Amino acid sequence: MDGSSSEISRTAKSGTPAWVKIVIGIVLVAIILVAAAILTLTVTVQPPVDGADYPYSANYAVSLPEGQQVTVGNEVISVLSYQNELVTDVNGVREKLILGESRQLSERGAKITTLGIPVIQTNFQISLRYRGEQNNRAYFTMTIRTQRQVPECVLNGLLPSTIAARPL
Numbered sequence: 001m002d003g004s005s006s007e008i009s010r011t012a013k014s015g016t017p018a019w020v021k022i023v024i025g026i027v028l029v030a031i032i033l034v035a036a037a038i039l040t041l042t043v044t045v046q047p048p049v050d051g052a053d054y055p056y057s058a059n060y061a062v063s064l065p066e067g068q069q070v071t072v073g074n075e076v077i078s079v080l081s082y083q084n085e086l087v088t089d090v091n092g093v094r095e096k097l098i099l100g101e102s103r104q105l106s107e108r109g110a111k112i113t114t115l116g117i118p119v120i121q122t123n124f125q126i127s128l129r130y131r132g133e134q135n136n137r138a139y140f141t142m143t144i145r146t147q148r149q150v151p152e153c154v155l156n157g158l159l160p161s162t163i164a165a166r167p168l
Contacts, residue, residue, distance in 0.1 A: 037114045041154070045075050048109040052123035054145035058155060059168040062128075063137040070162050075108075081133040088128075097130040112154060122148040141168070 084099040112120040131139040
């Protein structure tokens with residue numbers, strides 16, 4: 001009986017083993033770094049690099065609120081529809097689309113950084129097909145073609161909450 005009670009008291013005095021404290025510390029540091037990386041994730045739209053090809057693509061069903069300015073990267077976008085037509089305004093450049101029409105937006109470059117460190121730099125090109133308007137939202141099928149593969153979670157994380165997008 002005496003041997004087992006001294007064993008219990010030794011375990012109670014020693015507390016948590018050192019290796020458990022080290023593992024908990026490493027996990028906490030990892031969580032903090034991941035949170036900081038996500039919170040500092042930014043995209044800067046810039047002029048494209050010449051001579052790019054686009055071997056990667058991602059397709060989305062997208063809707064934008066009508067009459068509201070939406071900022072993606074440093075691009076300001078707004079849309080207005082009337083009957084079967086839509087007017088898009090991207091940084092002051094207006095274009096008209098009719099129902100079912102596709103439009104390829106001008107080629108751009110993007111630099112994605114986190115924690116102030118450039119992670120991905122790629123050219124991209126967006127194609128839109130206007131699908132119509134419903135409940136004050138303009139609906140599109142959007143294809144994003146990129147020079148380098150960009151993880152879907154990064155693309156999704158860069159869209160503001162006012163843009164509804166789901167992969168197709």
